[in-house]
Amino acid sequence: MITVHFISPKGERQTVDAKPGDSVLDVANRHDIDIEGACEGSMACSTCHVIVLDPWFDKLPDSREEEDDMLDLAFDLQETSRLGCQINLTEELDGIEFQLPRNTRNLLIG
Structure with a gap:
């Protein structure tokens, strides 16, 4: 098992x-x-935005351009922001810490 802190x-x-x-x-x-996670992990929104705390950010694979585009729509964007739907946990990430942003923006609600 992997321990995750929110x-x-x-x-x-x-x-x-x-x-x-x-x-x-x-x-x-x-x-x-x-x-x-309004889009249920299909990377069509930024509502699963998390801020990865140090030193964990550098242990993650680089984000793809599509993820970066979605993050541009997120509130409280930080240098270590990622979409939670795009981070798959590994043993190396045991103990990882995520700060939840103050707000989210759901563009899927019309």
Whole structure:
């Protein structure tokens, strides 16, 4: 199992277990972490935006251009921002920490 830490905008920390290969969005949904994921992981929104805390960001594979384009739509964008649907957990990421942004923008709601 992989330990994952989520920190709310208010500083509340929630630690959960995940399986290798799980996406951060799937883990958050399974444990009732407040990450929307409006497009259900199809990378058509930015509602699963997370901020990867140091030193974990450098351990992740580089983001693709499509992810960067979606992140441009996110609130509270940081240098270490990523989409949770695009991060698949590995043993190397055991203990990873994510800060949840203050707000999200759902462009799928019309």
